[in-house]
Amino acid sequence: MNGKRLLNIIVPLVVAAGCVALSLSMRKKPAPEPVPSVAFTDYNKSITNAMSEFPAMDHVVDSFMRFWALKGVSIAVTRNDSLLYARGYGKAGYSTPMTPGTTMRLASVSKLLTAVGIMRLVEEGKLQLETPVFGPFGVLDEYDSAIRDDNYYLMTVEHLLRHQGGFHYLGADVMFSGYHPNTEDFVKSELRRNLAFVPGTWQQYSNFGYLILSLVIEKASGMRYEDFMQKEVFDRCGCHGFRIAGNYLQDRHPGESMYFMQPDAEPVTSFDGKYAGVEKCYGGNDVTSLRGAGAWIGSAVEMARVVSCIDGFGCVEDVLLPDSVRKMTTWYDENTFSLGWVDTKDGEWTRTGSFSGTSALVKVFPDGECWVLISNTSAWRGSKFTRNTSHLVKNLRSRFSARLPKRDLFSE
Numbered sequence: 001m002n003g004k005r006l007l008n009i010i011v012p013l014v015v016a017a018g019c020v021a022l023s024l025s026m027r028k029k030p031a032p033e034p035v036p037s038v039a040f041t042d043y044n045k046s047i048t049n050a051m052s053e054f055p056a057m058d059h060v061v062d063s064f065m066r067f068w069a070l071k072g073v074s075i076a077v078t079r080n081d082s083l084l085y086a087r088g089y090g091k092a093g094y095s096t097p098m099t100p101g102t103t104m105r106l107a108s109v110s111k112l113l114t115a116v117g118i119m120r121l122v123e124e125g126k127l128q129l130e131t132p133v134f135g136p137f138g139v140l141d142e143y144d145s146a147i148r149d150d151n152y153y154l155m156t157v158e159h160l161l162r163h164q165g166g167f168h169y170l171g172a173d174v175m176f177s178g179y180h181p182n183t184e185d186f187v188k189s190e191l192r193r194n195l196a197f198v199p200g201t202w203q204q205y206s207n208f209g210y211l212i213l214s215l216v217i218e219k220a221s222g223m224r225y226e227d228f229m230q231k232e233v234f235d236r237c238g239c240h241g242f243r244i245a246g247n248y249l250q251d252r253h254p255g256e257s258m259y260f261m262q263p264d265a266e267p268v269t270s271f272d273g274k275y276a277g278v279e280k281c282y283g284g285n286d287v288t289s290l291r292g293a294g295a296w297i298g299s300a301v302e303m304a305r306v307v308s309c310i311d312g313f314g315c316v317e318d319v320l321l322p323d324s325v326r327k328m329t330t331w332y333d334e335n336t337f338s339l340g341w342v343d344t345k346d347g348e349w350t351r352t353g354s355f356s357g358t359s360a361l362v363k364v365f366p367d368g369e370c371w372v373l374i375s376n377t378s379a380w381r382g383s384k385f386t387r388n389t390s391h392l393v394k395n396l397r398s399r400f401s402a403r404l405p406k407r408d409l410f411s412e
Helices: 003-026 055-068 109-123 141-146 150-154 157-161 183-191 207-221 225-237 288-293 300-308 322-329 382-403
Strands: 072-079 082-090 296-298 349-355 358-364 369-375
Touching (some): 055 082, 055 382, 072 300, 109 157, 109 207, 109 225, 109 288, 109 296, 109 300, 109 322, 109 358, 141 183, 183 207, 183 288, 300 358, 349 382, 358 382, 369 382
Antiparallel strands (some): 072 082
């Protein structure tokens, strides 16, 4: 490596190290003290369909489900952290009714959860957003031996959160291409590729970037990704039903919905090559290996509870400091993703997720109202279906929000 290239690497790293030191010295608020575990309340079992009878709203949702041929949908609505409404529609299985506590694959809504985990580590002083991911000062320096492109050493944690890490692949997403039984080997093989752009200079949505953030959480916390998320995020919110999804029907967790394709959907070869013809929602993709990019399952009611703990409204004790909430929800421009959220323009925070057999939407409005909608069926419009669920939520909100009962099912 010539002197100029070495200087181009060292100078940004020195600047990043300086930013870390400055940031640490300027912190005015310490991370929250460890809090006792929230008293165990199984929201997934204690909150039932019978608690939210609203025939007029049910009629609209039922019509939407018939039009899109959906087997099941679950909706939860909070306002200022109080759960006003939670109801399941249709079926979670061939004969099992959908409930507010039925868990389903959250797809890319998982990225919001991963971002919360990163911010918890920042508050604990174990990371900074400016921390390099690779290189001698990086979190994942053990992967440096695989790197051929020096631009990797400019990549920070914040770049990955904002999809600005430099990853861009023509054709299929690498996370949905093939079988990745060993995460370390898979990541090293991908790191041998050149980046498509210098980190921080552009953005391109990247599932692989959020897989790397899962590894960052493991390295910085010294815990398995799933264990850290349970201890530092879900337990603090009083939620106990989140799990990493399995790939096949036999891997389904207790209380988890089945997933359905449209009747005319063609079978596919399983991601691991074991089966010649499977439903795409059961073996078409390696969901488990997505980890923090898209592997979580959860219920609408517990997802709404997590949002109530990261929104800064103050009615429920947040698991993040106000500065972290601000950083996650600040909107810059159309070309800059928010941290974990897809979009926060005009004070509306949006996070969507979709792949075969599921679609999920989390929407927080400026007045403190949050709507969570999860379905268990691939709609015939495919990935564009999330736009229609957003329209449904806005329609339901405009027509029925003022008529929802003023109560808190979380405390009942």
